[in-house]
Amino acid sequence: MSRPAAVFFDLDGTLVDTAPDFHAGVNRLRAARGESALPYAPIRAAVSAGSKAVMAVAYPELAEHIVEPLRQAFLDDYEAxxxxxSFIFAGLVAILAQLESExxxxxxxxxxxxRFTRPLLQALGLDxxxxxxxxxxxVTRTKPDPEPMLLACARAGVNARACIYVGDHARDIEAGRRSHMLTIAAGWGYLADGEQLSDWQADVDCATVADFAAWLNTQLS
Incomplete structure (x- = not known):
């Protein structure tokens, strides 16, 4: 690819490390129920798959109809x-500034x-x-469907074929591929145990933000 028209990012686990707030929220919920705290790592690994996956880690022994009210309580607390x-991953602040300067x-x-995205971006100064x-x-269909990707391109006024998408989950790479974007697998994100970047068959695998920065510089030079 030559110089990109736009670079799009997944949010949780790609642009912003939100896992610490998910972990804190799970343990506030458990503390309110008189339950012991859970370790960070298994919660972190589930964040990219959403709140249902996080709650499945927190309460694997409970039936779905019991977990769902707990999930709603968790989400209300998470919103607050x-x-x-949460913070922008180290190195990505500079990359965003570089893109803007270019x-x-x-x-x-x-x-x-x-409900959660806009306040988070506002708090981080990204909105x-x-x-x-x-x-x-x-949208009516979320990733891995290309609909949200193409909507982003329309809003930014760019052609999807001239864009890059960066994500830390297989569905991100599939969505980017189906949108005809160049795809970057973000190895600094929330990969599950045993998961390999190469499994997703992205156009480029970047184990770290530094790897992505180096690759991006080759495209902009």
Whole structure:
């Protein structure tokens, strides 16, 4: 690919490390129920798959009809603590600034609902900088369907074939591929135990943000 028209990012586990707030929320819920705290690693590994996956880790022994009210309580609490501990992954602050200085649009395509996405981006100072943000509740079909990807391109005024998509889950890579974007597998994200970047068959595998920065520089030089 030559110089990209835009770079789009998945949110949780790719652009922003939200796992600390998911972990804190799970343990607040468990503490309120008189239960012991859970370790960080298994919660982190589940975050990219969403709140249902996180709650399945937190309460694997409970039936779905029992877990669902707990999940709603967890989400209400998470909304109130949306950015207590979340942060932009180290190195990506500089990459966003570089894209902006080069006049290259960047945006976010996430399966996270607007209810959580917009306050999080506002808290991190990203809400007014992104050329496009597409959330799960703004489309009829979420990733891995290409619909949200193409909506982001329309909002940013770019052709999908000239864009890059960066994500830390197999569905991100599938969505990017189906949208005809160049895909980057983000190895710094929330990979499950035993999962390999190469399994996703992205165009480029980047184990670290530094790897992505180095690759991006070759495209911009």
């Amino acid at each position: 603590h949306i950015a207590d501990h 006049g290259i649009a960047w945006g976010i395509v996430t399966n996270k609902p607007t 007014t900088r992104a050329s496009a943000v597409v959330c799960a509740d703004e």
